[in-house]
Amino acid sequence: xxxxxxxxxxxxxxxxxxxxxxxxxxxxxxxxxxxxxxxxxxxxxxxxxxxxxxxxxxxxxxxxxxxxxxxxxxxxxxxxxxxxxxxxxxxxxxxxxxxxxxxxxxxxxxxxxxxxxxxxxxxxxxxxxxxxxxxxxxxxxxxxxxxxxxxxxxxxxxxxxxxxxxxxxxxxxxxxxxxxxxxxxxxxxxxxxxxxxxxxxxxxxxxxxxxxxxxxxxxxxxxxxxxxxxxxxxxxxxxxxxxxxxxxxxxxxxxxxxxxxxxxxxxxxxxxxxxxxxxxxxxxxxxxxxxxxxxxxxxxxxxxxxxxxxxxx
Amino acid sequence: xxxxxxxxxxxxxxxxxxxxxxxxxxxxxxxxxxxxxxxxxxxxxxxxxxxxxxxxxxxxxxxxxxxxxxxxxxxxxxxxxxxxxxxxxxxxxxxxxxxxxxxxxxxxxxxxxxxxxxxxxxxxxxxxxxxxxxxxxxxxxxxxxxxxxxxxxxxxxxxxxxxxxxxxxxxxxxxxxxxxxxxxxxxxx
Numbered sequence: 434x435x436x437x438x439x440x441x442x443x444x445x446x447x448x449x450x451x452x453x454x455x456x457x458x459x460x461x462x463x464x465x466x467x468x469x470x471x472x473x474x475x476x477x478x479x480x481x482x483x484x485x486x487x488x489x490x491x492x493x494x495x496x497x498x499x500x501x502x503x504x505x506x507x508x509x510x511x512x513x514x515x516x517x518x519x520x521x522x523x524x525x526x527x528x529x530x531x532x533x534x535x536x537x538x539x540x541x542x543x544x545x546x547x548x549x550x551x552x553x554x555x556x557x558x559x560x561x562x563x564x565x566x567x568x569x570x571x572x573x574x575x576x577x578x579x580x581x582x583x584x585x586x587x588x589x590x591x592x593x594x595x596x597x598x599x600x601x602x603x604x605x606x607x608x609x610x611x612x613x614x615x616x617x618x619x620x621x622x623x624x625x626x627x628x629x630x631x632x633x634x635x636x637x638x639x640x641x642x643x644x645x646x647x648x649x650x651x652x653x654x655x656x657x658x659x660x661x662x663x664x665x666x667x668x669x670x671x672x673x674x675x676x677x678x679x680x681x682x683x684x685x686x687x688x689x690x691x692x693x694x695x696x697x698x699x700x701x702x703x704x705x706x707x708x709x710x711x712x713x714x715x716x717x718x719x720x721x722x723x724x725x726x727x728x729x730x731x732x733x734x735x736x737x738x739x740x741x742x743x744x745x746x
Numbered sequence: 747x748x749x750x751x752x753x754x755x756x757x758x759x760x761x762x763x764x765x766x767x768x769x770x771x772x773x774x775x776x777x778x779x780x781x782x783x784x785x786x787x788x789x790x791x792x793x794x795x796x797x798x799x800x801x802x803x804x805x806x807x808x809x810x811x812x813x814x815x816x817x818x819x820x821x822x823x824x825x826x827x828x829x830x831x832x833x834x835x836x837x838x839x840x841x842x843x844x845x846x847x848x849x850x851x852x853x854x855x856x857x858x859x860x861x862x863x864x865x866x867x868x869x870x871x872x873x874x875x876x877x878x879x880x881x882x883x884x885x886x887x888x889x890x891x892x893x894x895x896x897x898x899x900x901x902x903x904x905x906x907x908x909x910x911x912x913x914x915x916x917x918x919x920x921x922x923x924x925x926x927x928x929x930x931x932x933x934x935x
Contacts, residue, residue, distance in 0.1 A: 446911035447896075449887075449918065455895035483925065484918040488879075488887035490872035494833035498826050513870060516877035520884045527836065531829045533785035538825050687767055690776065691799060716806060718767020742767075 437463040444474045448481040492517055492524045501531040665715055667722070670705040671736070680735065682708050685721040692716070717742050757820035761809050775805070778821060782828035789836060801831045871928060878924045883917035890914065 437459060439447070444467050450456045451464055468474045492514055496505065505511045518525050667682070684693040692715075699707045724736040763771035779801050783790075790797050805827055808814065814823050876884060889899050896914075900907045 446915050449890045449914050450896050453890055453893050455893060455898075480922045481918055484887070484921040485891060487872040487875045487921050487925070488884060489891050490869060490876060491837075492873075494830045494837075497833060498829045501829070502822070502826065513873050513877070517873050520877055520879070520881050522881075522885065523888065527833055530785045530789070531833070534782050534825065534829055534832075537781050537784060538821065686772060687769055690772065691795070692802060693799060694796075711803065716765060716767045 439463045439467045441467075441471060441474055441477075444468065444471070445477045445481075448478055449485065452481060452485055491521060492528075497524065497528050497531055501528060501535050664712055665710045667708045667710060668701070668705065669707075669724075669736075670703070680706075680724055680726045682710070683721075683723040683725065684710060684715065685723060686716065687719040689721075692720070715742050754816045757814075757816065760820060761814060765806070765809060775824065776802075778824050779805070779828055782825045783832055786832040786836070790832065793835065797832065797835055800835070801828055804831050871925070874928055875921050875924045879917060879920050882913075883920065886910075886914050886917055 439460075444464055447456060447460060447464055451461055456464065468478060492500075496510075496514055499505050500511075500514060505514060518528060679696060680698055681694055681696045682698065683691050686692050693710055695708055695710060697708065701707055719739060719741055721737060721739050723734055726733055726735045760771055760774065764775050779798060783797065783801065786797075787794060805824060808827060814820060817823075818826075886899075889902070894902070896907055896910055900910045903910065905913075
């Protein structure tokens, strides 16, 4: 548009693209100049804003899910929703996806995650117990065990767990591979150890215990691990130069599934970094913290450590 | 009295085991998550791992806060959470989103410091307005809202820029006219 003077007719036509930010610089400037002196076109601007908002109003995710699961009863809400679904191809398509998902609820699908199970270092006292089982391991269609066999099995599980906990406590007290657990008695005592400082009692209802001395396998040290109401703050330092390029920190659960990945590592200077992780990434149990960096296009583990999260009493 | 589903004790056991990090419980829930989200996989393939992570976090948050009350089975509850999260994720990828309703209060439709109830009414008004326009109008405006320039839209739709701009304007005028009618009806005029 070479002529930079815009009349009301052109202004009304161009307003949608002015609002979505795709109008060229010259056209935008001409339109703004016109609206400054034209109250009618300023009203057109407001009407166009309304139309944009109206056309951008969709069924909520909650409505689509409830509708797909037959939870929207007959009435004004259902009528409005169905009228909208007749007009809006996007919502109609999303509804189809939800209905397809709903229909899978009662199918047996062989779906596996792509995340491989992480190796758990043998030196750590909190190794995943090979004897751990849960009532949900067995398919309901398998033949059930006899009561006496179940009793022996439970006894063996309990004995194994006690042995592992005892070994872990012994190793931890040695201080050779474990951070110092405060043996002050009260459960709310703070945990102190070489390089580890944890607050006495956690506002979040969790207590985080470093299972190792805090040394990452490949040369980093956990300086501080603080659990707050909604986040865990992790401060660590690399023994040598920090990794070059972007680094990521993963939180993995006891079976190696990634619970959280973050790339927002705040440098504190002197090879120290800080990461804030959501508290939801710290369920109770054994977790692995892993720092990885990019090396020639692939992610390489730079540092790794295991921690144990317990519910604070 | 609410009828308690027969699987409620199994479900609550599974919730507790999941929250304490039991491997088998996590695996079972993870399998359900994958099954429930599978229909979205093609649309969300680039962010698949992130989405599964987001779902796990959301589910953990909801279960911790006691949101699952046993009104349905845990599996159905999880299915709904997964679908919610996937739809929200699809929508976040939209190129352009309207930020708020307050800017639209040029006719005083919203009270100052609009309460949620009033905002819901305004939202219903918007849905009613749109439902009385045509499907073609809705399609045109979705392209505008997705951030296409009029040149891009003209090429995509195979119409001249002038024709396109007039059509979009007519749709806008229709929406405003429907709004005014509905407001007058509700005011009893």
